[in-house]
Amino acid sequence: MxxxxxxxxxxxxxxxxxxxxxxxxxxxxxxxxxHTVIEAVSAYMSECQVQPGDNAAIARDARQRMSAGQATAAAMLNAAPDEVIIGPSTTRNVQTLAIAMRSGFRENDEIVVTNLDHEANNNHWRRLREHGLRIREWQVNPETAELESGTLEPLLNERTRLVCFSHCSNITGGPNPVREITALVHAAGAQVCIDGVAMAPHVSIDVRELDVDYYLFSLYKTFGPHLGVMYGKREHLLSLPGQYFHFHAEDDIPLKLNPGAPNHELTAGTAGVGAYLDALAGHHFNEPSSDAxxxxxxxxxxxxxxxxxxxxxxxxxxxxxxxxxxxxxxxxxxxxxxxxxxxxxxxxxxxxxxxxxxxxxxxxxxxxxxxxxxxxxxxxxxxxxxxxxxxxxxxxxxxxxxxxxxxxxxxxxx
Ligand SMILES: Cc1ncc(COP(=O)(O)O)c(C=O)c1O
The missing domain is CATH 3.90.1150.10 (Aspartate Aminotransferase, domain 1)
Structure with missing residues (x-):
């Protein structure tokens, strides 16, 4: 039916x-x-706003609520919770990623960025010029404001390390075929970093199906609190150098890539997005799936x-x-x-x-x-x-x- x-x-x-x-x-x-988000933030702050790393029952409660928010963000992407970094914003998450990736690049390695994207997926990559990287620009067709894979292909070569583009433009609303472009980029031996901010409020995202290396969106544009979410394939996150304190172990993901740790009450509040989506599922379907x-x-x-x-x-x-x-x-x-x-x-x-x-x-x-x-x-x-x-x-x-x-x-x- x-x-x-x-x-x-x-x-x-x-x-x-x-x-x-x-x-x-x-x-x-x-x-x-x-209101589910507002209530989850408010409940966290009224009931368990303590250091969630402690051992007291109230701290365990705080930890559990933050984990629920982390699980919601991960389920929104079909990712595992430890593959998802909840940082202050997409811009800041891209900055952290660019700094972390920098040490793995060599002089004259190339990064492709677009003239369609928001600066969040441009600026921090273009700045790597100062570190000897070459930046290539994948340009839209000026008639349609669309990126075409035919103009990407000549930009890819053995020095290409990363291609940064968006799932959807925040200006045109036009989608990009992420899966196809990612396959092209992978065939050239490079990785992709996808800005999904303008798409995430509108469709369910499946990072596994898209096979992307990195995917970012902003919770505050997706009915949640003012936070940004960054997914990375587990093997990439494990191999990137940590950006938090020296004693955070290299296998301590996602924390080692979230300097300062996530905002506690807003991470807990992210579970309210899940509660809202669950309520919609319960209202519209006789038998909503048991899998988030x-x-x-x-x-x-x-x-x-x-x-x-x-x-x-x-x-x-x-x-x-x-x-x-x-x-x-x-x-x-x-x-x-x-x-x-x-x-x-x-x-x-x-x-x-x-x-x-x-x-x-x-x-x-x-x-x-x-x-x-x-x-x-x-x-x-x-x-x-x-x-x-x-x-x-x-x-x-x-x-x-x-x-x-x-x-x-x-x-x-x-
Ligand atoms: C497409 C797109 N990408 C990235 C951003 C930046 O997001 P944030 O404010 O979380 O840094 C925006 C914000 O408007 C956006 O529209």
Missing amino acids: APPPLDSDYVRSFFPALNDSWAFMENAGGSLVP VTRYRQVFDLIRDHESALCDRFLSWAADHSRIRLVGRRRAGNAGRAPTFSFTIDGMASQRVPALLESRGIVAGAGDFYAPRVLEATGIDSADGVVRCSLVHYNTADEVDRLTMALDAIMAES
Whole structure:
């Protein structure tokens, strides 16, 4: 039997910050959190905010709650808990990884980065130039703002050590075929580092199936607390030099790659994301899977169908509006894309638009969203940037209509 559609009323009842008087569409900047997360953080702080390494019962309780958060983050990726580092943010996790990998690189080794990615998966790698590395840029097709494997192949050679790219752009919402590109990179003898930040709120991620070496996402954009998650294949994590104190053993993963250790209450709060996904599974399926990875996958299948309808609704409207210049593919039915829409409006500065939208009850953003390279590559002035409306599964078709009506009105007035 086909699963029921996502029950929006049920979904929305979990998010205390949601309010029908306004529509939140800056989710790619940071999503709202369900009450399960708020309660898990609050419970940790009220009941067991102690040093979790101690032996007292209260410390064991703290440790157990942090492990539950770690297990949730791992299950969201189909990884083992010790393969997952919960650090302060994706940017900081990439920095830690780049510093750790640095000592294994030789002069003139090459790293491929893209002009599609957010700076988080660019800046720390490009800086390795200062250490004798050669940086090659895999560039988007300026017409589609997409990366093509045909332009990656000539960049790969026997000196290539790492290829850094994203699962999905935080500007265009366009997905990259991670598995295929990873296979190409592995065949060339190099590793991949995937920025999954813009994709993780929308689909279930399976790092084993993708066969990636490193994969990162930000919990605070995936309905959780302000943290970043970094997966690495166990053999890579074991072989990287530790970045914490000298007495942390080289097999002490993931801790040795998390200088300062994870934030305690927020790691515990991450279990609240799992509790939310579990509640959705229980609500929509008579027999949710007993395995967390499969359960989350079931829920994300519902989310994908719901979001794909939102995408089609917005893209069909945009296709009829020639003043809207969407970055990336315009057409509806673009399977696998995230409901993140960035555009400029002919004859209007992007920076003006968020305030005009806010006066009509819509929260959206404008700027380069720390991905200026793709704007420049597609001929957009990165100083003015794009308007970005980024949706997640708690957004509704009515909200998309509210957005398109607001944009119609704004364009009619200018
Ligand atoms: C695609 C993408 N990657 C990385 C980041 C950086 O994440 P963090 O804030 O966790 O460092 C962002 C943040 O906007 C992003 O959108």
